[in-house]
Amino acid sequence: MKNAINTNTNTKLILLHPYIQKQGGSNRLWLLAFISFFTAAFLLTFIYTREHSIIPKTVVTAVSTSSVSSPPLSKTLVKALVHYASRSNDTDGMSYTDIKQISDVLRQCPSPCNFLIFGLTPETLLWQALNQNGRTVFIDENRYYAAYMEEKFPEIEVYDVQYSTKISELKELVTLVRQQVHNECRPVQNLLFSDCKLGLNDLPNQLYELDWDVILVDGPRGYWPEGPGRMSAIFTAGVLARSKKGGNHKTHVLVHDFNREVERVCTDEFLCRENMVKSKDLLGHFVLERMDGSSTQFCRNNYTTKSAASSSSS
Structure with a gap:
């Protein structure tokens, strides 16, 4: 009986172990997908901001200069x-x-x-x-x-x-x-x-x-x-x-x-x-x-x- 119990216990562990691995792999996939999405969004935002900030640079300078002067x-x-x-x-x-x-x-x-x-x-x-x-x-x-x-x-x-x-x-x-x-x-x-x-x-x-x-x-x-x-x-x-x-x-x-x-x-x-x-x-x-x-x-x-x-x- 003791052996049967041990066997059953081991069997349960063997059955649970692959399940845990599967769950961990799924979480890692979700984490990898989230990081990839965040990285892509950051790069797109950086490129967009850089391209659009070059043109109005003189405008920004003029505004900042004029704001320094007081009436x-x-x-x-x-x-x-x-x-x-x-x-x-x-x-x-x-x-x-x-x-x-x-x-x-x-x-x-x-x-x-x-x-x-x-x-x-x-x-x-x-x-x-x-x-x-x-x-x-x-x-x-x-x-x-x-x-x-x-x-x-x-x-x-x-x-x-x-x-x-x-x-x-x-x-x-x-x-x-x-x-x-x-x-x-x-x-x-x-x-x-x-x-x-x-x-x-x-x-x-x-x-x-x-x-x-x-x-x-x-x-x-x-x-x-x-x-x-x-x-x-x-x-x-x-x-x-x-x-x-x-x-x-x-x-x-x-x-x-x-x-x-x-x-x-x-x-x-x-x-x-x-x-x-x-x-x-x-x-x-x-x-x-x-x-x-x-x-x-x-x-x-x-x-x-x-x-x-x-x-x-x-």
């Missing part, structure tokens, strides 16, 4: 920004009159507007906001403050630069430029390759290739004899404006603290009174035109140069 700020919003910026500024900030003049220039600037600012000031974020769809670049003498501002406000583009000038050297520096105006200190040149004492040649290379529409000189510091002063900034602004390669052939150059000697002398010498549009409160506004590459004179009228010489020698 210009409304006149009401600009007024509000200027109003509250002037009220919240500390003693080092600009007056409402000065801020509004710069704001008006930016509103007239063709879009996109390239805006270069010498100096990180209480108005830094305001300038960034007002030049909404343009490129705004800040240059500052303090590398630690520049790094701090860039970290705190990643949306701003700021670079540090080392000035080698002193306010006490104003007269000597102006004289040196006059002596080298036909060579290193030409009014039209690429300052990246210049050894002119007043030319800033250690900015990022790309900044020398840009055509700047508006340049604001509000730095570096210039209120004590050993301070760097704004001689280099004003000279550099004048050269960049005259050396434009294309686009709008005019550049607005605005100089803050226009009541001080350095600013007066250097604007007379390198921006020229003949190019002055307005002088109001503490802001001097000049409009410079692109000049021929062979030019060797900053100002057309000699009296401005003589005036600067008498001022610097007094």
Whole structure:
């Protein structure tokens, strides 16, 4: 009986074993069929998408480019920004009159507007906001403050630069430029390759290739004899404006603290009174035109140069 039971048990196992194999083979066939279908569908989808994505590539690029540009700020919003910026500024900030003049220039600037600012000031974020769809670049003498501002406000583009000038050297520096105006200190040149004492040649290379529409000189510091002063900034602004390669052939150059000697002398010498549009409160506004590459004179009228010489020698 025991043997019979064992036999029966073995028989059942023998009978069940082929059934299990058959079921496993069927499942594998279904799995293989499913994988094949999924692979074919994926390949067809990939080929279809690739073929149809090549044609509208330019359209996609145009749409993505246009979506980056935002509508210009409304006149009401600009007024509000200027109003509250002037009220919240500390003693080092600009007056409402000065801020509004710069704001008006930016509103007239063709879009996109390239805006270069010498100096990180209480108005830094305001300038960034007002030049909404343009490129705004800040240059500052303090590398630690520049790094701090860039970290705190990643949306701003700021670079540090080392000035080698002193306010006490104003007269000597102006004289040196006059002596080298036909060579290193030409009014039209690429300052990246210049050894002119007043030319800033250690900015990022790309900044020398840009055509700047508006340049604001509000730095570096210039209120004590050993301070760097704004001689280099004003000279550099004048050269960049005259050396434009294309686009709008005019550049607005605005100089803050226009009541001080350095600013007066250097604007007379390198921006020229003949190019002055307005002088109001503490802001001097000049409009410079692109000049021929062979030019060797900053100002057309000699009296401005003589005036600067008498001022610097007094």
